[in-house]
Amino acid sequence: xxxxxxxxxxxxxxxxxxxxxxxxxxxxxxxxxxxxxxxxxxxxxxxxxxxxxxxxxxxxxxxxxxxxxxxxxxxxxxxxxxxxxxxxxxxxxxxxxxxxxxxxxxxxxxxxxxxxxxxxxxxxxxxxxxxxxxxxxxxxxxxxxxxxxxxxxxxxxxxxxxxxxxxxxxxxxxxxxxxxxxxxxxxxxxxxxxxxxxxxxxxxxxxxxxxxxxxxxxxxxxxxxxxxxxxxxxxxxxxxxxxxxxxxxxxxxxxxxxxxxxxxxxxxxxxxxxxxxxxxxxxxxxxxxxxxxxxxxxxxxxxxxxxxxxxxxxxxxxxx
Numbered sequence: 487x488x489x490x491x492x493x494x495x496x497x498x499x500x501x502x503x504x505x506x507x508x509x510x511x512x513x514x515x516x517x518x519x520x521x522x523x524x525x526x527x528x529x530x531x532x533x534x535x536x537x538x539x540x541x542x543x544x545x546x547x548x549x550x551x552x553x554x555x556x557x558x559x560x561x562x563x564x565x566x567x568x569x570x571x572x573x574x575x576x577x578x579x580x581x582x583x584x585x586x587x588x589x590x591x592x593x594x595x596x597x598x599x600x601x602x603x604x605x606x607x608x609x610x611x612x613x614x615x616x617x618x619x620x621x622x623x624x625x626x627x628x629x630x631x632x633x634x635x636x637x638x639x640x641x642x643x644x645x646x647x648x649x650x651x652x653x654x655x656x657x658x659x660x661x662x663x664x665x666x667x668x669x670x671x672x673x674x675x676x677x678x679x680x681x682x683x684x685x686x687x688x689x690x691x692x693x694x695x696x697x698x699x700x701x702x703x704x705x706x707x708x709x710x711x712x713x714x715x716x717x718x719x720x721x722x723x724x725x726x727x728x729x730x731x732x733x734x735x736x737x738x739x740x741x742x743x744x745x746x747x748x749x750x751x752x753x754x755x756x757x758x759x760x761x762x763x764x765x766x767x768x769x770x771x772x773x774x775x776x777x778x779x780x781x782x783x784x785x786x787x788x789x790x791x792x793x794x795x796x797x798x799x800x801x802x803x804x805x806x
Contacts, residue, residue, distance in 0.1 A: 532593065572599045629730055
């Protein structure tokens with residue numbers, strides 16, 4: 487397996503009114519773009535095992551730290567982190583590199599952004615590969631409002647929205663402990679109840695489960711969040727109900743060929759009606775927890791590359 491020194495050096499790319507810290511490999515594979523979108527509280531570095539494998543397979547691999555993360559811009563307005571802005575950044579990133587479309591891969595919140603991008607800008611997405619988080623049906627009630635009714639205001643999604651600044655300050659003050667405790671193999675990252683689990687993780691003295699990362703790898707994330715703070719990334723959660731409204735007029739059915747990868751030990755629920763909204767989907771599962779591409783890197787790489795070969799994605803894609 488590659489270690490952290492194999493990860494490419496970043497460049498700062500101005501797009502959509504912000505600057506994104508972008509890591510790329512395989513630029514010589516012009517015309518075969520694949521964009522990897524991290525989740526929360528992650529970093530482009532979470533794709534360290536996939537970047538060399540995809541570049542070696544002939545893809546131009548583009549891995550942004552999305553707004554609010556790493557050395558990318560951190561706007562102060564909460565609404566600057568809604569799905570229109572986040573998807574707009576990815577569209578502008580394609581424009582920067584001169585591509586009409588690309589394969590998009592997302593994990594966790596990155597999957598949420600890729601689903602939203604595909605709904606809002608379907609012509610810019612050729613194929614979808616998402617990990618952990620399946621397509622979220624819009625439903626009749628905004629997402630945070632629905633969660634609050636069922637899970638209460640201590641559930642971390644709700645807490646982030648109803649008590650702005652509280653979790654931010656605690657996570658900022660305990661970045662190492664929080665990330666060390668969170669990144670464990672086969673350990674649920676967040677039980678729905680009881681209590682504000684993310685704050686509990688930040689305060690826990692002793693982690694449980696085997697670590698996902700080496701000490702050196704964990705230090706990459708800790709250093710990034712100590713520099714950036716958590717507010718920008720938490721603001722993604724604070725736009726969930728706004729996103730529900732912004733997606734109201736989008737066709738809810740995703741037609742692109744899609745690969746959905748689950749972790750059987752993940753607490754994120756598998757979808758019971760995924761094919762209704764994503765009719766061209768293939769689904770696979772691994773025996774792992776939430777951090778799929780880091781817990782099962784070789785299996786993840788193999789599954790992605792085999793699926794892309796079956797899709798005929800080895801052929802050059804569209805470019806400007």
